[in-house]
Amino acid sequence: xxxxxxxxxxxTRGFRVVTLGGGTGLSTLLRGxxxxxxxxxxxxxxxxxxxxxxxxxxxxxxxxxxxxRLRRENRILPPGDIRNCMVALSKDEALLGRLFxxxxxxxxxxxxxxxxxxxxxxxxxxTGDFAEAVRVSSKVLAIRGRIxxxxxxxxxxxxxxxxxxxxxxETRITASRVPIKKIAxxxxxxxxxxxxxxxxxxxxxxxxxxxxxYTSILPNLLIPQxxxxxxxxxxxxxxxANLMTQPGETSGYALADHLRAIxxxxxxxxxxxxxxxxxxxxxxxxxxxRAQGAEPVVIDLPELYKIGFRIVLDNLLEEHAVxxxxxxxxxxLLLEEFLRPS
Numbered sequence: 001x002x003x004x005x006x007x008x009x010x011x012t013r014g015f016r017v018v019t020l021g022g023g024t025g026l027s028t029l030l031r032g033x034x035x036x037x038x039x040x041x042x043x044x045x046x047x048x049x050x051x052x053x054x055x056x057x058x059x060x061x062x063x064x065x066x067x068x069r070l071r072r073e074n075r076i077l078p079p080g081d082i083r084n085c086m087v088a089l090s091k092d093e094a095l096l097g098r099l100f101x102x103x104x105x106x107x108x109x110x111x112x113x114x115x116x117x118x119x120x121x122x123x124x125x126x127t128g129d130f131a132e133a134v135r136v137s138s139k140v141l142a143i144r145g146r147i148x149x150x151x152x153x154x155x156x157x158x159x160x161x162x163x164x165x166x167x168x169x170e171t172r173i174t175a176s177r178v179p180i181k182k183i184a185x186x187x188x189x190x191x192x193x194x195x196x197x198x199x200x201x202x203x204x205x206x207x208x209x210x211x212x213x214y215t216s217i218l219p220n221l222l223i224p225q226x227x228x229x230x231x232x233x234x235x236x237x238x239x240x241a242n243l244m245t246q247p248g249e250t251s252g253y254a255l256a257d258h259l260r261a262i263x264x265x266x267x268x269x270x271x272x273x274x275x276x277x278x279x280x281x282x283x284x285x286x287x288x289x290r291a292q293g294a295e296p297v298v299i300d301l302p303e304l305y306k307i308g309f310r311i312v313l314d315n316l317l318e319e320h321a322v323x324x325x326x327x328x329x330x331x332x333l334l335l336e337e338f339l340r341p342s
Contacts, residue, residue, distance in 0.1 A: 014038055014045030014052030015339045018203040020150075020220045022059035022081040024324070025211030027088040029240065030056055030145065032327030034089050036335060037144040050339050054145035055199040056085045057226070059219040061157045061185075064171035066103075066113045076124045077149055081216075082134055083116035089143035096141050131193060148196040150220045156186040157219060170215050174248050177293075183214045183265065185222050192225035200229040205338050208271065209240040210325060213258055214249045221266050231268035236338050239309075240330070241276035243316075243323050247293035256303035263307075274304060275333065277325070279315035285323060312337050 019029055037051045038044065045052050060077045062068065067078035087097040100116030116137075123133035134147055159167045161178040173180070200206065211217050221227045230237060239262070241255050250258065255276060262271065281289075281296050289295070304311055314333050318326040 015050050015204040016053040016055070016199070016202055017051050017205045017207065017339075018055045018057065018199050019207045020057045020217070020226075021209055021211040022062070022216035022219070023211045024084065025209060025216065025240075025242070026056060026058065026081070027084040028325050028327050029207065029210065029330065030054070030085055030088040032325075032329075032331030033334070034144040035328070036331060039144075047340075050335065053199075053202075054089070055196075055203075056089070056145060056147045057150050057193075057196045057199070057220060058082050058085055058147060059216055060149045060151060061155060061170050061215065061219045063156060063169045066117045068171065069113070070117055070121050071154075074121050074125070075154070076121055077130045077152065077154065079117045079120035080114070082147055082149060083114060083120060085147050086134075086138055086141050086143055087116070089138075089145045089147070090141035091144065100141065131195070146195075146199070148193050148199065150196060150226060151190050151192055151223055153187060153190045155190050157215065158184050158186055159214065160184075174212070174215060174246075176248050177251075179251070180214050180249060183218050183222070185219070190223050192223045192229075197225055197229050200226065200233060203233060203235045205334070206230055206233055206235050206237045207240060207334070208238070208262075210242050212246055212249055213242070213253075213261060218262065218265050221262065221270060227266050227268065227270055230270045231266075236273055237271050238273040238275055238334070238338065239271045240325070241274060241299075242297050243277055243281075243325065244289055244294045245297055250297075251293060254298040254300040254303065256300050256307060258297070259304070259307060259309060272310060273312065273338075274309045275312045275314075275316075275330075275337075277316040278313040279317040281317065281323065282319060285319050289323065 037054050038049045058081050062078035067080035071078045087100050090097045102115040104110040104113050120133050124130045127133050157170050159173045159180050160182040162181050163178050167173050276299050316325050316330050318324045
């Protein structure tokens with residue numbers, strides 16, 4: 001199988017993993033994977049630390065909150081999702097991570113901003129390059145991996161709803177309760193960051209999700225160079241399924257519906273595998289989410305097999321105030337299924 005070939009080719013040098021997405025889903029995934037990244041001082045892959053290069057390609061279409069304000073007022077790309085990924089990969093989440101996530105509670109012009117967003121904005125103006133600002137900030141946080149914006153273009157999302165209405169901007173799209181028919185970028189001339197394409201070309205494993213289907217996952221795939229690079233890859237290409245549907249984006253979607261939406265927006269096949277949770281959500285938590293219009297994503301296995309996907313199921317749920325994937329269990333599952341030497 002394809003994944004076994006990948007394993008045998010990467011036994012000695014370690015594995016190169018590429019993740020794509022945005023929002024809290026990508027941060028959760030990175031938080032688990034970073035524990036399996038080779039530390040710089042030794043440089044040798046082991047069974048416990050088989051990843052020698054972990055790259056995150058992050059969508060840059062956010063236009064809300066602190067990121068949206070900085071985008072409008074300073075003409076920079078939205079830093080929020082990238083900041084979250086840097087913190088997730090940082091060596092010291094307890095101190096520097098908390099600093100980068102600190103949100104100002106007072107001060108005219110400051111209230112609502114994260115320190116990390118302001119840090120990235122300042123570095124962008126100093127260096128004149130958002131990607132360089134991300135690289136320098138990553139060094140400050142001593143992250144275990146590399147982070148790339150998917151593009152340096154100032155691009156927005158445009159959704160066509162089932163009723164035919166066009167909605168511009170991620171914030172308005174997520175606020176809408178009319179089903180989405182199609183999502184697109186505001187410009188057809190969007191170019192991918194070259195370093196992101198190189199990471200995909202050399203990847204031993206490509207992971208998409210978890211995250212908002214239309215505003216975190218698909219924006220990366222709408223960049224033609226990224227979708228083409230993934231389509232050409234010989235690495236296992238894995239979709240990590242969301243735990244819950246998302247009001248305004250995927251209400252009523254079963255898992256196969258998520259994958260069909262991805263296929264509708266890409267001209268070539270970009271996924272082979274699906275990793276999904278089989279652990280039930282507790283009734284009290286499910287009730288709370290149901291009141292907000294969200295339901296557990298139904299794993300419709302016959303439909304998934306019908307459209308040609310291979311499925312891996314496991315208990316991946318973590319329940320606190322909110323539902324999340326358990327980062328450690330998810331990372332271990334991905335290593336065991338796709339990266340362990342055979």
